[in-house]
Amino acid sequence: MDGGDPTKTHLVLVPLMEQGHMIPMADLALLLATRGARVSFITTPVNARRLRATADRAVEAGLPLRLVELPFPCAEAGLPQGCENVDLVPSLDLFHSFFHCLYLLAGPLKQFLLQNVEPRNSPTCIIADQCLPWTATVAAELSIPRLIFHGPSCFFLLCTLLVTRHKLHEKVADEDEIFAVPELSQTIQVNKRQSLRFFQWPGFEDFLCQIETADDTADGFVLNTFYEMEPWCIDDYRSAVGKEVWPIGPVSLCHKDANSKAVRGNGDAAVDHGGVIEWLDAREPRSVLFVSFGSVASTSPQQLMEIGAALEATGWPFVWAVKTAEQSSEVEEWATEFKQRNQGRGMVMKGWVQQLLILSHPALGGFMTHCGWNSTLEAVAAGVPMVTWPHFADQFLNEKLVVEVLRTGVAVRVKPPEVYQAGELVEREVVERAMERVMGGGEEGEEMRVRARELGEKAMKAVEEGGSSYDSLGKLISRASELSRISAWEPGFS
Template sequence: MDGTSNHNSNSNPAHIILIPFMAQGHMIPMVDMASLLASSGAIVTFITTPVNAARIRPIIDRIENSHHPVRFVQLPFPSADAGLPAGCENIDLISSPDLFKSFMEALSLFGEQVKLYLTTRNPTAVPADCIIFDNMNFWVGAVAESLGIPHITFYGPSCFYILCAHLLKKHQVLKSIDDDYELFKVPEFPEPVEVMKAHVKRWVDRQGWEKLSEEFYNTEKSACGVVMNTFEELEMLGLDKFRKEIGKKVWPIGPVSLANKDLDSKAMRGKASSIDTGLLLSWLDSKAPNSVLFVSFGSLSCNSISQLVQIGQGLEYASSSQLSFLWVVKEADNSEEVENWLSEFEERTKGRGMVIRGWAPQVMILDHVAVGGFMTHCGWNSTMEAIAAGVVMATWPRFADQFVNERLVVDVLRIGVAVGAKVPIFFVDKMSEEALVKGEEVRKVVEKVMTGGEKGEERRKRAKALGEKARKAMEEGGSSIENLKRIIQSAEGENKHLE
């Protein structure tokens, strides 16, 4: 779809290319970013693949019907050339750990498709002024530089995590630590928190990934600036330190989930819901304010049947009969054993609990007045959605940035309670027994988050206050909206170079 935004009086608006990483948690914030940039005056081209476009088809339709100048381009993904099964175009479709590296290598081949599109097949005939790319797309730097297009990194995780990773690499800290579970402080970090080696290792630094690692860091260095799904008021100290460290523009533009203002857009964010939203809202409407715990662990993390049983016990035996729960169990899709246990569990907790099998409209749920707590894997999208909704969290990280995000939520912002998970579980790995969290621990955390006495009330007040700041950041004149405008102004600059 061509055209210009109604909000833009510039006859020559900036044309910004968005290239998300092919994972649901990375696609979602970039779709929101496309809407935000287009409504702020840019022309946007969003590049993805057929399988990923099909997943977000309702969102594509909604954006196209809004007449914002966003073009969705589908380019073929070279699954077969990289030794992947046909249609393996998203990391949640990777069936074994061995295929993860093959998938990452396939991204370089996809980069050739993107370069071809930008040079010979771009139907807009509008030159690209800049590319905003997910930092996992390590190949973008070489493509953008070969075409002379400025490129900006989009970091999906928190600034808290990105700064932590930057400082650890700068000081080579991990080389001197042998114990994966030894607590240590990060040099120069502006917050007094401690982390563990097992929780801060980056996927790109593993053995055998040296070539990909070099490309990854080269692309980070060559980027003109950084965009983040956070806001100035949330991570002020970290953002200030990170800007000084990298010497580049850093634009926080979040929470991007707040781009979805009406009920329909909240309900379809990500992909189509697995439950009728009318039925879901009716159930939530029947519950008292702050009485429902929402339990969801993101699009990638999976629980073993043993862990599901322990979670179920914790939810079932939480002491207050006034507490209800809404639990997303995507594992039911692939296991008869899980489905059989789940059916019995639902019968025992009828009226008090609801189970969603598959994808849930998370933003819509968190925004409901009945929801008073969120048990989460601490993926940054989920964390930001909870912050935007002013909801306290029970934190249960699994891998990547999630353990560091937990430290931000629990130790710095003080709006969460840790379940106590310690052992990382990569999304393609089976959950080990040592990673199991017992039902009694789950029960204790549920009660602390949902009631928790005076400390619980203080947590809830802090969460509500942060929610207010998040909403103000995304209003006209707010810090995030102003940063969006600065990105576009930079792309529209006299020499089309970012300032």
């Protein structure tokens, strides 16, 4: 196989079935197909419906990308029928069952690789989410090279790796005791809950060990970030893991027009994105605050009301995304009065929102976010400063990257909660102060906004031809082809 010819490269992408992981891998699929590589995107029927509009647009544009639907054996794992995404898991008690079900996809994936691939276009390489360690076994059995797609920031990956290597969690007894992450070029102080790796939770010990083993056998790591934002993190992480690392983001910038941004991640949702865009069009540039905490984090009714009171007090125009699960009778009654009081000044959107479309609008002046990496990086790419309010997992270290390293955001400074649980109630005055520092804030606010805009410009240049991420993507494709030649895999071998 010619490493210089991407059209002879066939990459098989296997995402974790969770919106925050699946969406950036779908963007990566588009980027790879745009560069001429053939891409098979592994998914399940429910998730395929969410991605269908994006895939159809790719096919219409002549891109060599296809969705491959594998059956998701919910019944075998004791899950409700159709429970094919993390955001559809009805309770924390079923999380173990969901991840067990993911392991059951190994057989169907192997059959696809063996039987449904033309000999002239055999798989070059698997790119799998880090949270799917069972793909290592499939790749090894078929002698297919395997790269890992990392969803979080490189800052998070580096910090948690160093904390683990120095066994700091074993040396620190108190959950709230502050310690410095060792070996960093900048002093970053954390506690145990802020520096947990994914699945470093009670009951997931075996799964975490499997992830670590799969990392050790991978041929390299693909990161949704860009070099100009995390240069020392990327350099230090590459040295620490001793493997090739390709920063190829922000992958969200592959969506150039409004229609592409609108269908990203949930193309089957009946959302009229035109309404919010028309509303934003009538606002002054950089005057609107957008509030959204992603698809998983939960906000209590009391906290929603405190956020609403803070929004009212600031006087800034706002767009506020409230999840369907948060709309209790108590919230509905309060929300009705809240909307009446703020008619014309604010927009409250229920359910799924087209976040990328909103963030990229020139009226956006600030973004209150849970600091999920996709949301964080999308705000960076749009040049929008942030009010940071992490809830769990990598979000606490993402906040530190934004606030302490990049200095493009202000922390609400809530105490880290237990995993996936609501934290302590933050009063409206605290929330309001953070909002005001980002949206107004005098000299401090203006300097923050300038840094955010400059970083957004660097993000755009990184993905353009000749940019760092553009070049890194080309090197990834070439390396995948080179690894495939070394492996010399042929269909039918097992």
